Amino acid sequence: MEREHRLKRLRFRAWHRGVKEADLLIGGFFDMHAERWDDAEIELFEALLEEQDVDIMAWAMGTAAVPARYEGTIMNALKTLNYVPISR
Template sequence: MNTHHSEPVDDLRRRLMYQSDHRGTKEMDIILGRFARAYVQGFTESELADYAGVLQLNDVDLYNWVTGQATPPANVMTPVLQKLIDHKVSSADL
């Protein structure tokens, strides 16, 4: 992942923050935006790469996993996805 062509970490953090707030569904904008504001600045490069992968996942699946309506398959479960699932969002926030 860390090649000389890789994106500078600060740029990656900014891009992930932007992508978290601009998902296309209001609920995921709120959930991912709040999660990103809480964690992205403190993430390691490895966690940032993991979170970039989470942002590639389908909004409907993410929403169902975060709200407990479904369990993510093992092949997509990562420590950062687990942190997102554990990050509590009140239904009043949505």
């Protein structure tokens, strides 16, 4: 699959999780980081999207241990939480 098409599909999946909080966390993360990912990181993110939102959110917030298969640059960036838009 062409990279641009693959990223477009992933962006849709990242922003349409079914719960607003997950949309903001996962979609915001995708928007901030995806353009810099290599093929391996894209594959890892694709796999991550197959996980339950509550698990992804717990890993990002540090309330649950991250499975070894997701440890690395993507999860470290996800844990920073500096990509979630906060409106007042």
